[in-house]
Amino acid sequence: MTKSSQAHHAVAALVGLLPHSRGKTLLMNRVLGWSVHPTARVAPCLFVRVNRVTLGADASLLSLSSYRDVDALTLDANAVIGHWNWVSAASTLRSPVLDDRAGARPAQLRLGRHAAVTSRHYIDCSGGVDVGAFTVVAGVRSTILSHQVDLTRSEQDVRPVTIGDYCFIGSNAQVAPGARIPDRCMIAMGSVVVGTLPDSDTLYAGVPARAAKGIGGAFFSRTSGEADIPGAPE
Numbered sequence: 001m002t003k004s005s006q007a008h009h010a011v012a013a014l015v016g017l018l019p020h021s022r023g024k025t026l027l028m029n030r031v032l033g034w035s036v037h038p039t040a041r042v043a044p045c046l047f048v049r050v051n052r053v054t055l056g057a058d059a060s061l062l063s064l065s066s067y068r069d070v071d072a073l074t075l076d077a078n079a080v081i082g083h084w085n086w087v088s089a090a091s092t093l094r095s096p097v098l099d100d101r102a103g104a105r106p107a108q109l110r111l112g113r114h115a116a117v118t119s120r121h122y123i124d125c126s127g128g129v130d131v132g133a134f135t136v137v138a139g140v141r142s143t144i145l146s147h148q149v150d151l152t153r154s155e156q157d158v159r160p161v162t163i164g165d166y167c168f169i170g171s172n173a174q175v176a177p178g179a180r181i182p183d184r185c186m187i188a189m190g191s192v193v194v195g196t197l198p199d200s201d202t203l204y205a206g207v208p209a210r211a212a213k214g215i216g217g218a219f220f221s222r223t224s225g226e227a228d229i230p231g232a233p234e
Contacts, residue, residue: 008032009049016047016067028053040075049091056113070125071107076133078224079111082119089126090156093147098127098158106158111135112165116226127158127177132165136226139171139189148177164200166220184220188212 012032018024020041028034028042032053036042040055043063047053050070055061056077065081067073068088075081089107099106109125111117112133120140123129127146131137137144150157159178163169167181170189175181180196181204187193188205197204201220203212219227 009047012047012050016042017044019044037077059111069107070109072109074108074110076111076113076115078114080116080226081111082117084120085117085123086121087123087125089124090147093126093156093158098156114224128160130160130162132163132167132183134165134222135163135167135169137169138226141171142169142173142175144175146177168219184215186215 015024015027015032020043024042025036025038025040028036034053036053036055037057037059039057041060042055043061045061045063046066048066048068050067050073052072054072054074056075056079058078059075060080062080062082064083065085065087069091070087070089073087087109106128107125108128109123111131112135114133115131115135117123117137118139121137121142123144124146129144129146144161146161147156147158161175161177161179163181164183164185166184168186170187170191172190173187174192176192176194178195179193181187181193182197182200184201185197186203187209188203191205191209192207193204194208197209199211201214201216203215204210205212
């Protein structure tokens with residue numbers, strides 16, 4: 001790591017700990033060279049060796065989450081990462097071979113518009129993680145992994161994870177490296193997702209997760225937010 005990159009990362013760590021303000025947004029854009037929309041919100045959080053952050057209109061990084069060794073963190077408009085999440089990548093897993101296996105998405109996390117990661121989840125984005133629009137990683141303690149040990153070759157490997165639009169990931173779900181979840185799916189609490197799930201509009205449950213039944217409802221066609229709260233003021 002060069003001295004200039006060390007200085008950049010040190011400034012990013014300090015700026016990240018500041019409370020949200022217009023001045024903080026200016027520092028992120030002008031000093032760090034990030035792309036943070038004026039209406040985006042970045043509460044105090046920890047950036048450790050994070051290279052690029054791109055936040056769309058009204059996107060939010062809420063307080064006390066940690067981002068470590070991430071090459072690119074991208075939130076489209078209205079996307080949210082909540083409190084106490086841990087987002088990281090293995091800095092040692094960067095090589096031309098592994099980057100090629102990651103499909104040009106090494107060490108990146110992207111959330112589509114109105115997507116949300118709630119609280120106390122762990123996301124390993126070593127091989128790249130893509131979360132679709134209006135998808136919610138809900139509840140607590142879910143884990144998304146995008147690297148693993150290949151036992152046949154006895155070497156580390158990376159496999160990108162793709163989660164489609166309008167998905168709901170229940171508490172304590174586990175998503176394995178290389179998993180692909182199609183649009184409008186629900187992953188039941190405590191399930192383990194391995195490989196490519198075949199069908200949209202489906203509830204998957206179990207270890208490994210298998211199709212349980214078809215699903216539908218307003219959640220899978222909403223146009224804003226995570227879910228309504230009955231009786232809450234508008």
